[in-house]
Each structure stands twice: as C-alpha cells, then as structure tokens.
Amino acid sequence: MKNRILYTKPSITEKEVEYATDAARNGWGERCHEYINRFEESFKQHLGVHYAIATSSCSGALHMGLAALGVGPGDEVILAETNWIASAAPITYLGAKPVFVDILPDTWCINPELAEAAITPRTRAIVAVHLYGNLCEMDQLLAIGDKHGIPVIEDAAEAIGSIYHDKRAGSMGRFGTFSFHGTKTLTTGEGGMFVTNDPDLYEHVLTLSNHGRARGQTKQFWPDMLGFKYKMSNIQAAIGCAQIERIDELIHAKRNIFLGYREGLKDLPLRMNPEKIDTVNGYWMPTIVVDEGVPFDRDHLLALFRKEGIDGRVFFWPLSSLPMFDAQIEHQVSYGIYLRACNLPSYHDMSIADINRVCKVIYESMQRGREY
Ligand SMILES: *Cc1c(COP(=O)(O)O)cnc(C)c1O
Numbered sequence: 001m002k003n004r005i006l007y008t009k010p011s012i013t014e015k016e017v018e019y020a021t022d023a024a025r026n027g028w029g030e031r032c033h034e035y036i037n038r039f040e041e042s043f044k045q046h047l048g049v050h051y052a053i054a055t056s057s058c059s060g061a062l063h064m065g066l067a068a069l070g071v072g073p074g075d076e077v078i079l080a081e082t083n084w085i086a087s088a089a090p091i092t093y094l095g096a097k098p099v100f101v102d103i104l105p106d107t108w109c110i111n112p113e114l115a116e117a118a119i120t121p122r123t124r125a126i127v128a129v130h131l132y133g134n135l136c137e138m139d140q141l142l143a144i145g146d147k148h149g150i151p152v153i154e155d156a157a158e159a160i161g162s163i164y165h166d167k168r169a170g171s172m173g174r175f176g177t178f179s180f181h182g183t184k185t186l187t188t189g190e191g192g193m194f195v196t197n198d199p200d201l202y203e204h205v206l207t208l209s210n211h212g213r214a215r216g217q218t219k220q221f222w223p224d225m226l227g228f229k230y231k232m233s234n235i236q237a238a239i240g241c242a243q244i245e246r247i248d249e250l251i252h253a254k255r256n257i258f259l260g261y262r263e264g265l266k267d268l269p270l271r272m273n274p275e276k277i278d279t280v281n282g283y284w285m286p287t288i289v290v291d292e293g294v295p296f297d298r299d300h301l302l303a304l305f306r307k308e309g310i311d312g313r314v315f316f317w318p319l320s321s322l323p324m325f326d327a328q329i330e331h332q333v334s335y336g337i338y339l340r341a342c343n344l345p346s347y348h349d350m351s352i353a354d355i356n357r358v359c360k361v362i363y364e365s366m367q368r369g370r371e372y
Contacts, residue, residue, distance in 0.1 A: 011348035058179030060230030130159035161251035161282025264359035
C-alpha cells in the first residue's frame, strides 16, 4: 500500500513539543507573555524590521493595519485579481471596496502598470500579495505609491523565505502581514504577524490589537479607541519560537522540494514559480502552469491524483469570479491561467520518491511518456 501524499503538513519536532509543553505548564500569570515577546523579537530579527505584533491570523493583521491607515466606507484598495479571499475580505470589513487588477503572466502577481491605472481619488492603499512565494515587482509598486502618496502594503503570508533585492518579503511596504496557518511554511496552527518600520503605525496597531487600550494607559478597563481582538496566545507563540529557530531548515526543505519538481518536470511544456534575477523564492507552493495551447485538463489531473492517493489543489480562482463580486472577465491573464494550473503537494518531509510519484502522474495526465 502506497503512502498517501498530503498537500501540506507541518514539521513538528521535539523542540516545538518542548516549548509548547513549557508554555502550557508554566506560561501563565506573570509569564503569560514570555513566548509572545520572544517570538516577536525573533521574527523581527529574521525579517529585518523594527516592529512586530503577533496576531491570531493574517486576516486579523490585515484588518488592523488597513484600519490604522484609515481605510473606511467608500474607499478603494487595489489588489490583484488572482488571490485568496483572505487578502480581499478585510478590505470589505471596513466598508471599503477591493479593486481588482490583472496579474503579470510570469509571476502571477499584481501588474504594477494596471495598478497605477486603477488609482482614483478614493484609493487608500495597494496590496502587494507575493503569490505562492513569487515576488511582486516591489521597486515599481513602491515608486507608484510614492508618486501618488498611496501606501503599498505587503501580504507576505505565502512568502516567508522570499527575498527581493536583499530585502525579505514583508519588510518593504508600509506594513507587512504573515500567516502561520497550518498550511504555511512556518506554522503555529493558527496565527499571524503584523510588521512595520513605522513607529506611529506600530503604536496605533498595538493599541487596536488590545481592544483599543493604549500602552501606558493606567486606568483599568479603559479603551482609548474601538479596537479589535486578534491576539496570539502564549502557547501558539511557543510553537512559533521553535519554528523560527528552525526557519532556515523549513525554507530549505521547501526550496529542495521545488527543485525536485522542476527537475522532474523539465521536459514538459509548462512553467513553474519563477525566481527572477536578484530574488530568492521561498517556494511556499510549487505550482505548474501548462503552456497555452497545450491540451490539459486540470480536473482530470486532480482525479488522477486522487486515484494515486495524492492531494493536489486548484490554482486560485479569479476573485471577481466568486459569487460576492461582479465578474471582470476582461482580466484576461487571471481568467486565462487558472484552468491551466495546479498546486502540487510540498510538505517538509516529502521524499524525492514521493515527488517523482507526483511527477509521474503529471506526465500521465499530459499523455506523455516519462522521459527521465
Ligand atoms: C493564508 C493566507 C492568508 C490568510 O491567513 P490567515 O492566517 O488564515 O488569516 C492571507 N493572505 C494570503 C496570501 C494567504 O496565503
């Protein structure tokens, strides 16, 4: 009986178990913030930013960050058409409108020229999402942001390990957000992080994150503003501390898995996550996009995967194709890519034999002999 190849699976070692156990046993009362503080410090060091706030999710971090930028009813926030709903939903929580623009065909990330063209007097932010670990064109986006006085923010939930011109994904925008959901490269089960280099924005989000209670406020039960409750628990942070100590190992494994796929699939007419010059891709999610005009049936591939005990996933749907938005089929790159694409399994301990098993099914689905 062949082993089942899971799509993702966290890497939990004795270190995570030890820290979580310690937090469960001792991390209460005066020590209830120890792992949270330590996780935030380690994360800041890893990323090279001044401030970090651990949160219960990336969605919560985005919600608070956008609220702190003053995004509100009637405002517009620009992001790429191809995205997970979590990057768009917090915009709607604030009564603002997500404005979708098409993606670049090579990185599957936001097209900067189209982002600039979509700016109106109501635009309050541009969200750069580094999709599947692939990097947005940050120089161009930041220049556009500067020119129009609009903050560029980074949803780096999928981009731990990705580096753009010596800067880590999430460290370049007005603020950055991360997710530590169970499927992400670094996980705390559920969790996230807000990061920034802006001291005022940090203080604002810190206050928002604690039910609106400002640091230094001595009156008890006294919120200074209406805030949120998106905090990470000390036990989750303990797991995070262990994971961030192992971050190089976690990223290295993702990169190795990707390279295994790239080698295994090199004879097929398809493209995978790019790694442009002067960038490093954290390769959170190995993804294939079959060349245009080549016969390929995504659902057939997923069915073959299922038969072989392999978990695959569809590429993100265009957000505007979802029931809560109005379809914008003129976004031809987004609408042209998702049916030609598929996400491949990539968990930490995945063996080369398992990678080859997946490659074999992809060859089969494209009705080609395996040529290696
Ligand atoms: C996973 C993910 C999120 C959501 O993260 P949560 O922690 O589940 O809120 C947001 N944006 C992107 C790009 C993601 O991949």
